[in-house]
Amino acid sequence: MEWTRGHIIGHGATAAVSAATSRKSGEIIAVKSAELQRSKALQREAEILSGLDCPYIIGFRGCDVTREGDTAVFNLKMEYAPGGTVADAARRLGGVDGPTARRYTCQIVKGLKYLHSKGIVHCDLKGSNILICDGGVKIADLGCAKAAGAAAIGGTPMYMAPEVARGEDQGFPSDVWSLGCTLIQMSTGKSPWPDAAAATVRRIAFSGEVPEFPEAVSELCKDFLSKCLRVVPAERWTATELLRHPFLEESESPTSVLDRSVWAGGESCEDSVHMDGEYSSESAMQRMKELGKISGDEKWEWGHSWITVREVNFVNSEKWTQELLTLDNFQFL
Structure with a gap:
């Protein structure tokens, strides 16, 4: 899946989570990323998540390795949860x-x-x-x-x-x-x-x-x-x-109000690690900008x-x- 990285929605000790868009389908996904040399735990998480199929576990959307400037980055792609944590x-x-x-x-x-x-x-x-x-x-x-x-x-x-x-x-x-x-x-x-x-x-x-x-x-x-x-x-x-x-x-x-009207939209960007990349899809980036505009201050905390x-x-x-x-x-x- 080719995808476009958007704003950061969460952080961990060694990983950051970004909202992203599939360039082919336009689906909004979440991408959890870590430097490849520090991604052992994230790779293990991807392996576990790839073998699960349950409506009460966040969905697996694949994984890949990208180049972010001079750094190799491992990416775990997941279902996007618009309501935060x-x-x-x-x-x-x-x-x-x-x-x-x-x-x-x-x-x-x-x-x-x-x-x-x-x-x-x-x-x-x-x-x-x-x-x-x-x-x-x-x-x-x-x-x-x-x-x-x-x-x-x-x-x-x-x-x-x-x-x-x-x-x-x-x-x-x-x-x-x-x-x-x-x-x-x-x-x-x-x-x-x-x-x-x-x-x-x-x-x-x-x-x-x-x-x-x-x-x-x-x-x-x-x-x-x-x-x-x-x-x-x-x-x-x-x-x-x-x-x-x-x-x-x-x-x-x-469905309660927490799932819809209060949480409509997505998560806002938070000060965090910036990851440079090749983002060629103008429409995808626009979608990410719009997502940021309509969101509140919800985020995935990820530790x-x-x-x-x-x-x-x-x-x-x-x-x-x-x-x-x-x-x-x-x-x-």
Whole structure:
């Protein structure tokens, strides 16, 4: 697919996400790009995403290598999500409404069930990795994903399950814990833990506590959270079991205002890495300009204000937790 790069809509530690246009079909896509020599994680993500076919996982549109000036760049092409991230929506609104949170949660759980049926652990589920599309939400950013049982740990500490924060294990139950944290974030617009500090990592790992449930949510929602946020991994419900929870009944309601009028258009450009390229399609570029004009300040966050730990082999609990605590630029959403 020949394509034209547009404005930057998100950032990561080593990658940037651009809106783009297919020169042949005119389809708007998203392109996640990294320098080829630093693209190991992105290539792995492309490999995983290429083997998936689920309406609740962001769609794969191919990958290629381009020359950006003197630099070789690896590009992962994906379905474009015009609504930005759930984290942005929740932060702006102070939390999405109950029916919308329920419907979005149902779609996320269906996506998790599919991933787990394929033997894949997402490892970094959170609101900034859930994208809003016309029909609801889709799970994105599989850069930390791994095969179940693989000896690696990754993710964002504030959404890590206790066993992950201790460096013991990261499996399907860990994704379920992160789901509970994401539902809290979705419902409140805030982090699942009140303090973004190193002491919180120790608290997650060793205190036996769970995040505080929001007071404003329904009792069914609180019960659902209680099935996700259990300290002992084996006691957490599976994605299949969660789909039968009463909280998710009637969750496939008509599309909410979040999916259409509020989010019509696209994402705006943010100050970021500029990638030069050969852009020959005037009409495609015009479409990208128009997309930028009608958008608000929505964006794909992709980790621009947090640290993702990737490709870390299992270590002893004390050493792993200490590594999390001593990251120089340790930040949280």
